[in-house]
Amino acid sequence: MGKDQLQVLNALDSAKTQWYHFTAVIIAGMGFFTDAYDLFCISLVTKLLGRIYYHHEGALKPGILPPGVSAAVNGVALCGTLAGQLFFGWLGDKLGRKKVYGMTLMLMVICSVASGLSMGKDPKAVITTLCFFRFWLGFGIGGDYPLSATIMSEYANKKTRGDFIAAVFAMQGFGILAGGLFAIVVSTSFNARFKAPAYRDDADASTPPQADYVWRIILMVGALPAGLTYYSRMKMPETARFTALVAKDAKQAADDMAKVLQQEIEAEEHKVERIAEDEATAYGLFSKEFLRRHGTHLLGTTTTWFLLDIAFYSQNLFQKDIFSAIGWIPQAETMNATEEVFRIARAQTLIALCSTVPGYWFTVALIDKIGRFSIQLMGFFFMTVFMFALAIPYDHWTHKENRIGFVVMYSLTFFFANFGPNATTFVVPAEIFPARVRSTCHGISSASGKLGAMVGAFGFLYLAQNKDKSKADAGYPAGIGVKNSLIVLGFVNLLGLLFTFLVPESKGKSLEEMSGENEEDEAAASNGNRTTVTIA
Numbered sequence: 001m002g003k004d005q006l007q008v009l010n011a012l013d014s015a016k017t018q019w020y021h022f023t024a025v026i027i028a029g030m031g032f033f034t035d036a037y038d039l040f041c042i043s044l045v046t047k048l049l050g051r052i053y054y055h056h057e058g059a060l061k062p063g064i065l066p067p068g069v070s071a072a073v074n075g076v077a078l079c080g081t082l083a084g085q086l087f088f089g090w091l092g093d094k095l096g097r098k099k100v101y102g103m104t105l106m107l108m109v110i111c112s113v114a115s116g117l118s119m120g121k122d123p124k125a126v127i128t129t130l131c132f133f134r135f136w137l138g139f140g141i142g143g144d145y146p147l148s149a150t151i152m153s154e155y156a157n158k159k160t161r162g163d164f165i166a167a168v169f170a171m172q173g174f175g176i177l178a179g180g181l182f183a184i185v186v187s188t189s190f191n192a193r194f195k196a197p198a199y200r201d202d203a204d205a206s207t208p209p210q211a212d213y214v215w216r217i218i219l220m221v222g223a224l225p226a227g228l229t230y231y232s233r234m235k236m237p238e239t240a241r242f243t244a245l246v247a248k249d250a251k252q253a254a255d256d257m258a259k260v261l262q263q264e265i266e267a268e269e270h271k272v273e274r275i276a277e278d279e280a281t282a283y284g285l286f287s288k289e290f291l292r293r294h295g296t297h298l299l300g301t302t303t304t305w306f307l308l309d310i311a312f313y314s315q316n317l318f319q320k321d322i323f324s325a326i327g328w329i330p331q332a333e334t335m336n337a338t339e340e341v342f343r344i345a346r347a348q349t350l351i352a353l354c355s356t357v358p359g360y361w362f363t364v365a366l367i368d369k370i371g372r373f374s375i376q377l378m379g380f381f382f383m384t385v386f387m388f389a390l391a392i393p394y395d396h397w398t399h400k401e402n403r404i405g406f407v408v409m410y411s412l413t414f415f416f417a418n419f420g421p422n423a424t425t426f427v428v429p430a431e432i433f434p435a436r437v438r439s440t441c442h443g444i445s446s447a448s449g450k451l452g453a454m455v456g457a458f459g460f461l462y463l464a465q466n467k468d469k470s471k472a473d474a475g476y477p478a479g480i481g482v483k484n485s486l487i488v489l490g491f492v493n494l495l496g497l498l499f500t501f502l503v504p505e506s507k508g509k510s511l512e513e514m515s516g517e518n519e520e521d522e523a524a525a526s527n528g529n530r531t532t533v534t535i536a
Contacts, residue, residue, distance in 0.1 A: 005512060007266045008240045008254050013158045013510045020260050024155050025164055027232045028148040029171035034108060034226040035141045036175025039077055041222065042134070044183045044345050045215035046073055051207045051337045052215075053123035063207075069127060075457045076131045077138035078313070082450035084142020089443015092143075093246065093436060097151045098238045100143060105230050107140030109223045116220030142450070146442035149430035153438075154239035158510045162367035162427055169426045170360035173418065177357055180349030183218050184342055190214055191338040207337040214341060241511065245435040285437045293516055297432050298441060300502025304376065305425040305449035307496035311383065311489045312417050314456030315410075323347050323407075355411035359418025371507040372424045373500065379420010380497035386413045387490035394483040421496060425449065431506040434515040459488075 046065060055063030065073065084104070092100045111133045118130040148168055156164045190210055237260065243253035254267040283289035323329040329343050367375060386409050390397060397406035429445040430438065506514050 005510075006244055006250070006253075006268055006271055008244060008250075008257050008268075009510070009512065011257060011261055011263065011265055012155070012240060015157045015261055017157070017160055018261070021156065021160075021164055023232075024152060024236070025167045027229055027236060028152050028168045030225050030229040031105065031108075031144040031148050031233075032168055032171040033175040033178070034112075034222055035144055036172035037179045037225070038108065038112060038137055038141060038175075038219075038222040039081070040176050040348075041179040041183065041218055042074060042077065044179060044341060044348065045218055046070060047344065048211060048215050048337055048341050049073065049127070051340075052212055053126060055207065071458050072131050073127065073134075075454055077134040077141070078450050078453045078457060080135040080138025080140075081142040081145075082138075082447045082454070084139035085145050085443045085447040085450060086142075087139075087443075088143025089146035089439045089441075089446075092147050092150060092439035092443075096238050096242055096247065097147050097154070097439065098233075098236060101147050101151070101233050101236075102230065104140045104143030104147065105226050105233060108137060108144070108226045109230070111137035111140060112223035112226070113220050116216040116218075118216075142443075142447070145426070145446040146430075146439045149426055149442050150439045151236075151239055153430035153511060154241040154435070158508060160368055161431065162372065162507060163364055165427045165430055166360070166364045166367050166423050169423055170357075170364050170418075173352065173357035173360040177349060177352040179218070180345045180352055182221060183345035184349065186214055186217055187338045187341040187345060191336070191342065211337045214338060241435045245517070282436070285440060290437075294433060294441075296502050297504060298444065300499060300504075301425065301429045301432075301441075301445040302448035303499040304421060304496050304503060305429075305445050306452035307492050307499065308380075308417070308421040308425055309449040309452035310456040310459070310492045311387070311413075311496075312422055312456070313453035314459065314485070314489065315413065315417075351407075351411050351414055355415040356418055359415040359420070360423060362415075362419040363423040367424070367427065368507060371505050372428050373503065373505045375419065376421045376424040376500050376503070377497060379416045379418075379422070379424070380493050380500060382416035383413050383420065384490055384493040384497065386410075386416070387486050387493060391483055391486035391490060394486065421500070428503055428506060431509075431511060432504060432514045434517050435511070438511075438515075459485075 050064040050070075053063070054065055054069075064070075088100055088104055114133040115130055115137060118126050118133060120126040120129055149165060152165045152168050153161060190213070237256040238247075238252075240253040240257045243249050243256065250267040250269040250271070254265045258265045283293075323344075324331070329347055335343065363375060390406065390409055390413075396402055425445070429442040433441040504514070511517075
């Protein structure tokens with residue numbers, strides 16, 4: 001810690017864990033709960049969309065979404081998320097974290113509802129409308145990534161900062177779990193009330209009109225958690241690091257944190273004035289000095305997040321295809337539409353409950369004990385091992401008696417993704433860059449992740465296409481396609497392990513130590529005269 005550090009920042013770094021820390025986790029975390037629900041619930045209903053809008057009279061098999069339509073429905077929100085991460089990350093450094101936070105939340109609420117209300121005269125119009133609103137839903141979700149991470153990192157103390165940032169991200173696991181549980185409830189309710197036969201020779205018989213309500217209700221409910229936290233987000237004060245180091249308002253920063261921490265804090269306006277005078281020489285994002293100090297760090301955070309999300313999102317969005325390929329989910333023609341939603345939701349909920357959620361909270365418990373670097377390296381290593389263990393003897397796992405073993409090992413890849421790089425790639429970019437570009441750099445890092453998610457979503461769809469045209473037309477995934485996909489994902493995880501060595505360890509260090517802002521302040525310390533103002 002630099003000797004010339006602002007007292008308000010020292011107070012935050014050394015503060016004992018208090019109720020406001022948990023409040024911040026809940027408020028920021030509910031955004032991630034909503035993000036995960038909205039992004040991943042679409043995978044629960046894509047097959048239902050195919051049954052409703054892409055069947056034809058007298059069809060022998062349930063309707064399925066054409067590959068291009070399926071790619072658009074699954075991937076368009078990821079495109080919006082990437083754009084939102086870049087835009088709102090940049091805006092968060094310009095206008096402040098708090099102001100932009102409210103914008104993203106309202107966009108998520110409006111577009112969640114609008115997605116469920118997608119209308120049109122024909123199937124193409126309905127799907128087009130759905131994709132339009134899911135793009136803007138993703139745009140709002142994208143802003144939540146850099147803002148939530150930055151706000152939590154700037155509020156937390158340095159001893160448990162990793163725990164709290166990881167806890168915010170861990171709410172993603174509960175969002176995935178909630179999506180599956182709610183889909184189970186809705187599909188069960190509709191199946192009991194409007195009992196339809198298994199698919200035979202009439203698409204309408206196994207897909208009653210009421211099934212159209214199922215996917216709409218599932219998508220619209222995503223607006224509730226976001227809407228419920230809007231007021232709380234608007235009541236949070238701006239972070240002291242933005243107010244003091246970027247907005248240069250020492251009095252406001254000290255006043256805000258004095259109320260939060262319930263202690264006396266000096267405003268130290270002379271130090272902030274000195275920082276403001278030195279701002280002309282401070283390096284920007286596209287400067288040689290930033291490249292020298294943080295270029296390797298930014299390369300490390302972007303590449304590891306990119307590689308991680310190729311694997312993580314392809315696994316999440318296409319679990320239903322993998323489980324169908326090994327026979328864990330029955331073929332579509334043996335079920336009616338709402339039962340198929342139930343079976344898919346049950347499988348994904350079981351994975352979330354047994355591996356995804358525990359993985360997140362193992363990270364929360366251990367990230368400030370064993371460090372970010374060790375957890376990320378370990379996670380990529382075991383993801384690589386389990387992917388190859390599933391892919392190389394793939395034919396062995398497709399036998400009925402071996403399906404449980406496949407599901408267990410597949411679950412372990414999710415566990416080590418979340419007790420590993422899926423959490424740490426979110427935490428580290430919020431800790432290692434200067435305050436003036438912290439949100440922007442996190443946005444760039446997370447946007448590279450969403451680029452990886454798009455590669456995963458579209459790439460898996462291509463690799464898993466059935467080479468047998470008669471089966472492909474009937475909607476069967478290909479065993480050889482899934483095997484190829486798993487092998488590719490294994491090599492992707494191995495690359496992630498190697499690029500992890502570019503990322504620094506930030507455990508136990510203040511944000512200013514990691515970003516080098518202490519060095520800048522101390523170098524300019526001799527230029528200022530010292531006066532103090534005390535805030536009661």
